[in-house]
Amino acid sequence: MTTNVICRTKKLLTSDSRWSCSIVGYPDHIAFVDNTGFDKLAVRQAHALVFAGDGELIAAWKAWFTAKSLDFGKMPGFHRLIPGTNILESIVISLVKKPSCDVMFSSGNFMAHGEEARFSGSGAQFAKDCYARNLCGRTAITTAGQSDPATGGETKFVELETGSTNLTVLQATLNELKNALNVRGFVMDTTTKTVTPINAWQPGSADAKRAIVSSVASISAPTGLPTRCWSDQEQNEFVKALREVEREEAAMQ
Numbered sequence: 001m002t003t004n005v006i007c008r009t010k011k012l013l014t015s016d017s018r019w020s021c022s023i024v025g026y027p028d029h030i031a032f033v034d035n036t037g038f039d040k041l042a043v044r045q046a047h048a049l050v051f052a053g054d055g056e057l058i059a060a061w062k063a064w065f066t067a068k069s070l071d072f073g074k075m076p077g078f079h080r081l082i083p084g085t086n087i088l089e090s091i092v093i094s095l096v097k098k099p100s101c102d103v104m105f106s107s108g109n110f111m112a113h114g115e116e117a118r119f120s121g122s123g124a125q126f127a128k129d130c131y132a133r134n135l136c137g138r139t140a141i142t143t144a145g146q147s148d149p150a151t152g153g154e155t156k157f158v159e160l161e162t163g164s165t166n167l168t169v170l171q172a173t174l175n176e177l178k179n180a181l182n183v184r185g186f187v188m189d190t191t192t193k194t195v196t197p198i199n200a201w202q203p204g205s206a207d208a209k210r211a212i213v214s215s216v217a218s219i220s221a222p223t224g225l226p227t228r229c230w231s232d233q234e235q236n237e238f239v240k241a242l243r244e245v246e247r248e249e250a251a252m253q
Contacts, residue, residue, distance in 0.1 A: 002015065002016055002018065002040060002052050002120075002121035002122060002123070002150070002151060002221035003015065003016050003119070003120075003121040003122070003123030003124060003126070003127050003140075003141055003144040003145070003148065003151040004040065004050050004051075004052060004094075004119070004120045004121050004124075005117060005118070005119055005127055005131070005137040005140050005141060006050060006094060006096060006101065006103065006117060006118040006119075006137075007101070007116070007117045007131075007137035008101045008102075008115065008116055008117060009116045009117070009135065010136075010137060010159075011099055011100070011101045011159065011160040011161045012101075012137045012138075012157060012158070012159055012160065013041055013048055013050055013096065013101075013137075013157065013158040013160065014137040014138055014140070014141050014155055014156065014157045014158075015039070015040040015041055015050065015141065015155070015156050015157075016040075016123070016141050016144070016145060016151045016152055016153055016154075016155060016156070017034055017035050017036070017039065017040070017152075017153035017154045017155070017156055018032050018033070018034050018145075018150060018151055018152040018153045018221075019032065019033055019034075019036060019038065019055060019177060019181065019219050019220065019221060020032035020033075020150045020219070020220070020221075021181075021215045021216060021218050021219045021220060022215060022218070023187070023211050023212065023215045024211045024214045024215050025207070025211050026208075026211060028189060028190050028191045029187055029188065029189055029190065030149070030150055030187070030188050030190060031181060031185055031186070031187050031188075031198060031212060031215060031216075032150060032152070032181070032185060032186055032187075032188060033177070033180045033181040033184065033185035033186070034152055034153030034154070035153045035154050036172050036176070036177045036180045037168040037170070037171060037172035037176070038055075038059075038168075038171060038172040038173070038174070038176070038177040039156050039167050039168055039171065040052065040058070040156065040221050041156055041158055041167060042061075042062045042065050042066050043066075043098075043158055043165070043167065044065060044066065044245070044249070045098075045249055045252065046097065046098045046245075046248060046249065046252065047095060047096065047097055047098060047104070047245050047248075048095075048096045048098060048158055048160070049061065049062075049065050049093055049094065049095055049096070050093070050094040050096065050120075051091065051092065051093060051221065052091075052092040052108070052120055052121050052221045053089065053090055053091035053092045053108075053220060053221065054080065054089035054090060054091055054218070054220045055174055055177065055218075055219040055220045055221070056080060056089075056174060057076065057077065057078070057079075057080060057089065057090070057091040058091060058220075058221065059173070059174040060076035060077075061076050061091065061093065062171065064076055066171075070242060070245065070246050072239070072242070072243075072246075075239070078090060078091055078229075078230040078235060079091075079229055079230070082217055082218050083217060087218065088227050088229070089218060089220065089227060090227050090228060090229060090230065091107075092107055092108035092120065092228075093105070093106075093107050093108075093238065094106040094107075094110075094118070094120070095238070095241050095242070095245070096160070098160045098161075099160045099161040100160075101160050103118070104241045104244065104245075105237060105238050105241040106118075107230060107234055107238065108120065108225075108228060109225060109228075110124065111124045111125065111128045112128075113128055113131050113132055116131075116135075117131055117137065117140075119131070119140070121144075121151070121221070122148050122150055122151065123141075123144030123145065123147070123148035123150075123151035124144075126143055126144040126146075126147045126148055126151075127140035127141060127143065127144040128140070129143075130143035130144065137157070138155050138157060141155040142155060149188055149190050149193060150188075154166075177219065178216050178219060181198070181216060181219060182198065182212070182216065183199075184197075184198075185197075185198040186198055187201040187212075198212065
């Protein structure tokens with residue numbers, strides 16, 4: 001689960017840095033890891049993407065979007081089945097223009113504070129309520145983390161006008177993210193909010209260890225909502241918006 005904010009008044013994108021997965025057979029528990037260097041924001045010359053959803057799909061889209069040129073013949077997909085299961089995962093994407101913070105495309109559900117800001121992810125309501133009081137995209141992420149168990153870690157940001165950012169320069173890979181979860185992650189009982197280091201959770205239980213291994217395949221920044229498939233129209237509209245990115249970049253050269 002995650003929290004993202006698109007703040008138009010301050011031309012700011014923010015997100016938390018927690019990645020998590022549900023644990024098979026333990027419905028009231030999640031495994032999570034913070035501050036991995038695998039960010040939920042991606043930036044090009046004059047545009048940015050804001051992500052939520054499946055980690056593998058996000059990794060593919062980040063790599064595609066941040067490549068030297070946009071290769072429309074090798075675009076990633078929008079859905080995938082978890083290997084060995086019939087569980088469908090998808091991705092949520094917003095395409096934002098720099099420095100205006102105009103949203104060129106957005107899929108999935110979001111909350112809005114008038115025309116000033118948009119909020120998505122499992123912590124969206126908490127972030128929106130905070131923003132209404134403080135008008136700060138950074139504070140909104142921190143506040144959401146106090147109430148949403150699957151929002152947390154360092155607040156990542158991109159200032160669209162100044163270019164200032166704390167995104168990781170050398171992005172971690174998806175495998176590095178999964179390894180970080182296995183090595184230094186935690187398990188949270190979402191009912192009691194009790195947090196246990198992943199290596200100390202249910203010691204001696206082979207079933208618990210197998211559940212963790214099985215669950216890591218679906219590590220994500222979930223929206224807190226059921227998986228939502230992209231329609232053909234949405235896919236076409238996103239490609240159209242990305243073609244506009246390509247044209248604008250060509251005009252800048």
